[in-house]
Amino acid sequence: MSEINCGYPGDRDETLVAYLYDDIDPADRAAFDRHLATCAPCRAELAALGGVRAQIERWTPPAFERPSAASAVAAPARWWRDIPAWAQVAAALLVMGVAAGIANLDVRYDRDGLTIRTGWSKPPAAVAAAAAAPAPIAATADGAPWRADLTALEQQLRTEFHASSIAAGAAPPMVRSVSTPNDADLERRVRALIEDSERRQKSELALRVAQVMRDVDAQRRADLVKIDQSLGQLSNNTGVEVMRQRQLLNYLVRVSQKQ
């Protein structure tokens, strides 16, 4: 409640605020007009509250920015696109190298074609040795229960394979023989095919490497241009910043001189 007691009939505060916002019944407005003509405290308060309205209308919220669904979806991947392509390639190669190292990856390309072997946590030499000389069950048992089963299975397969080889002795000579003239011709043709395939693979690999190098080079150039532009922009911003600093300094000097 107001501390002003001016003798206005009715609720003076409510009428004053309704008058202030011009949201008042015409009859009440006329009555309050007549009251104001004779009441200095009400006139003063009306003017003061009008001043408050003028002040509070200066309060503006920050600019509205509509949330974009597209930007929200794209946001998680944005950091990755900011990394230059050459760095992405380097990171990918590093990951592949580390993975290959961990997996003991053994890649060979010889007369037998492309061979890829993995030997988890065991050097390729050890793997080869193990394959060349299978040890007896007792010797290979290193505490792992599955190793004995594996060796037994291997033995069984060898026995079955040997038996099937003996049975194959009754098969037609074309299948059984390995050194007939027809086979030599076939071997030559296979070798020619393999060499041809090897050449094609090599040329394809060379093409792909060249393409990757071109892409990396193009991306590197684009990144360099981008960096150059960013540096230019930064330089401009710094200039603008210095100018604003000067303006503010001038303002402060002027204000201090006024005081």
Add this chain to the structure above:
Amino acid sequence: MTWTDEELVARSIGGDADSFNELVLRWERPIYALAYRTIGREEDARDVCQETFLRAFRALPGFRGQAKFSSWLYRIALNLCRDWLRRERRAPVVQAPEDVDLQDLAAAREPTESIEDLVARRDLSRSVERVMARLPEEQRTAIILKEYHGLTFQEIADLVGCPLSTVKTRLYQGLTVLRRELKASPAADRP
């Protein structure tokens, strides 16, 4: 051709998504401003704004036009703001940084405004924001709806669910507090 809110609502109910988009474009800024002035956090105000339209869209088939569409939206937004304040159990936050960001200032400057006027305007705006944040919620809401959204006393009374005279009293009390507090604020002394 410009459709009225009520016509756009009718078309939206009939399945025209563009009409609802038009309503969103028309009312998103006032609703955001209401939310920001009520809760004082830019990001949360945007969330409230978004949620308001989401709820309005869901409830649109049940909107029978008893009130104006804008009043209906204001009611949804105010309820969401009240929920936010209750959940946070605190008064609106005043986001007033201590330092002056000249780049922001320069961007916000009117073409004819000097940097001195700009700094003064910003200071006053922050002072108002601080003082408004200290007002009781009912008084603040009454002032916001009347001063910044131009609602009539009767519309405010209907929105907040109180008698007409109560709205006027809250407004008078709020303005009186603002008058006293702003007088004590150094930024308010500037012309």
